[in-house]
Amino acid sequence: MKQRVLFIGTNNAARTQMAEGYLRARYGDRYEAYSAGVAPTALDPLAVQVMSEIGVDISGQRAKDLGLFDGEEMDYVISICAGGICPMFPWTKETLHPDFPDPTRITGTRDKVLAAYRRSRDEIIAWIEGKVVAGA
Numbered sequence: 265m266k267q268r269v270l271f272i273g274t275n276n277a278a279r280t281q282m283a284e285g286y287l288r289a290r291y292g293d294r295y296e297a298y299s300a301g302v303a304p305t306a307l308d309p310l311a312v313q314v315m316s317e318i319g320v321d322i323s324g325q326r327a328k329d330l331g332l333f334d335g336e337e338m339d340y341v342i343s344i345c346a347g348g349i350c351p352m353f354p355w356t357k358e359t360l361h362p363d364f365p366d367p368t369r370i371t372g373t374r375d376k377v378l379a380a381y382r383r384s385r386d387e388i389i390a391w392i393e394g395k396v397v398a399g400a
Contacts, residue, residue, distance in 0.1 A: 267339040268296045272353060276301030276327040278308040278381070279344050279364050283388050285315055285322035290392075298338075300330040308368065314381045318389075362391050 269287060271280040276299055284299035291297075304327035315322045330353070341356040344364060353359065364387050370380035 266294060266296045268337065269298065269340045269342065270333060270338045270353065270356070271297070271299040271342045271344065272330055273299075273301050273344040274303055275305040277305050278311040278368055279366065279384055279388060281307055281311050281322055281325055281327075282315055282385050283342065283344075283392065285320050285325060286385075286389055287392055289320040298328075298333065299325075300328045300333055302330050304329050310367070310378065310381045311385075314378065314385045317382075318385070360395065362395070364388055364391070 271283040271287075273280040280299035280301065284297045287295050287297040306327050307322070307325055312323050333353070333355075336355060338353065338356040339358070341353040341359045343353070343359055343361050365380065365384050367377070367380040367384045370377050
């Protein structure tokens with residue numbers, strides 16, 4: 265039986281979307297991956313771009329409200345805090361609070377901004393590989 269993982273954050277636009285897409289693409293045989301936000305906006309096109317660079321297509325994903333998952337049991341909730349907001353989810357067996365850099369806060373040239381998105385993506389992937397997958 266697949267373990268259920270929910271990545272939650274504030275806007276469900278970039279980091280949570282990258283995490284959901286990576287876990288689903290690489291380990292969908294072992295995990296059901298979801299993501300949601302407490303104040304969802306829209307899927308960030310730069311997140312889509314940097315994920316496509318590693319062969320993961322998240323273009324079909326959309327930002328979702330955390331309320332959609334009320335009452336649904338999860339094996340893991342990965343709560344990504346932003347701006348002091350740490351979403352809580354009571355229907356989980358385990359909650360983890362990793363700290364990934366928020367690429368949406370970076371300003372400057374397109375190259376500088378894309379580099380920030382790539383750093384965030386790479387840290388998310390390293391964390392998933394080291395914590396979720398290796399620890400399961």
